[in-house]
Amino acid sequence: MEIIIQPDSRQASLVAARIVARTVREKPLAVLGLATGNTPLQLYRNLVRMHRDEGLDFAGMTSFNLDEYVGIPPAHPSSFHSYMWAHLFSHINMPKERINIPDGLTTDVPAACRKYEQAIRSAGGIDVQVLGIGSNGHIGFNEPSSSLSSRTRIKTLTEESRLDVAAAFGGEEGVPTHVLTMGLGTIMDARKCLLLAFGKKKARAVARTVEGPVTAMVPGSVLQLHPRTILVLDKDAASELEMADYYAWVHEHKPDWQKY
Numbered sequence: 001m002e003i004i005i006q007p008d009s010r011q012a013s014l015v016a017a018r019i020v021a022r023t024v025r026e027k028p029l030a031v032l033g034l035a036t037g038n039t040p041l042q043l044y045r046n047l048v049r050m051h052r053d054e055g056l057d058f059a060g061m062t063s064f065n066l067d068e069y070v071g072i073p074p075a076h077p078s079s080f081h082s083y084m085w086a087h088l089f090s091h092i093n094m095p096k097e098r099i100n101i102p103d104g105l106t107t108d109v110p111a112a113c114r115k116y117e118q119a120i121r122s123a124g125g126i127d128v129q130v131l132g133i134g135s136n137g138h139i140g141f142n143e144p145s146s147s148l149s150s151r152t153r154i155k156t157l158t159e160e161s162r163l164d165v166a167a168a169f170g171g172e173e174g175v176p177t178h179v180l181t182m183g184l185g186t187i188m189d190a191r192k193c194l195l196l197a198f199g200k201k202k203a204r205a206v207a208r209t210v211e212g213p214v215t216a217m218v219p220g221s222v223l224q225l226h227p228r229t230i231l232v233l234d235k236d237a238a239s240e241l242e243m244a245d246y247y248a249w250v251h252e253h254k255p256d257w258q259k260y
């Protein structure tokens with residue numbers, strides 16, 4: 001794992017944007033795996049700015065989002081569909097027909113999940129998968145106890161995850177109980193994983209993901225088995241890492257050709 005620690009989320013998000021932009025520039029038909037939540041907001045803002053000011057071209061891109069709430073229409077203000085259009089898709093030139101988000105209103109969940117997996121394969125697989133992390137260590141919506149080789153499927157949210165998004169649904173009672181999410185096996189198939197985490201609230205999940213054992217109880221820890229995972233953290237999210245000084249030293253001494 002490559003661990004990049006930045007002073008704050010603003011600088012971390014700039015590094016993350018450079019990593020995604022490199023893929024977009026180097027591979028004009030790249031496949032992007034996208035995440036929602038507060039964490040990637042600044043990354044998306046940077047990508048929008050790079051599109052506007054530097055001509056970063058998304059015309060050949062295909063995207064797959066990690067997850068969506070079950071039973072929530074795409075137009076609902078707290079759906080992940082709405083989030084993605086509000087923060088990214090309305091502001092860049094990614095073709096609408098190549099944007100993929102799980103269908104939370106499907107009447108045939110197993111078929112929709114199989115179709116999603118098939119669509120990722122047909123697109124050639126994900127080149128870079130953006131990830132946040134839940135305070136309980138989930139990635140996508142793979143809650144603790146998720147199979148490390150799981151594929152896209154329906155999951156039941158933990159109470160902790162429901163509480164985390166309660167405000168967006170007018171209180172806990174309004175939060176959907178189920179989601180469709182890429183599995184950990186799906187995420188592990190991405191050629192590169194880029195996990196962002198900011199703030200003290202994420203420090204324990206980050207430490208367990210990077211330095212703890214690989215366990216289904218900390219779904220993010222499966223990334224230890226991924227050959228190209230980059231974590232971009234702010235100081236607070238890195239604050240419980242035992243080897244933080246070493247990771248910082250490694251980053252400072254990277255050869256130029258490896259820099260972002």
Ligand code: GLP
Pocket residue numbers: 035036037038039040066067131132133134135139140141161
């Ligand atoms: C949700 C999303 C995850 C995200 C996590 C953290 O559970 N499904 O993809 O990483 O929230 O959210 P935030 O970035 O708002 O802390």
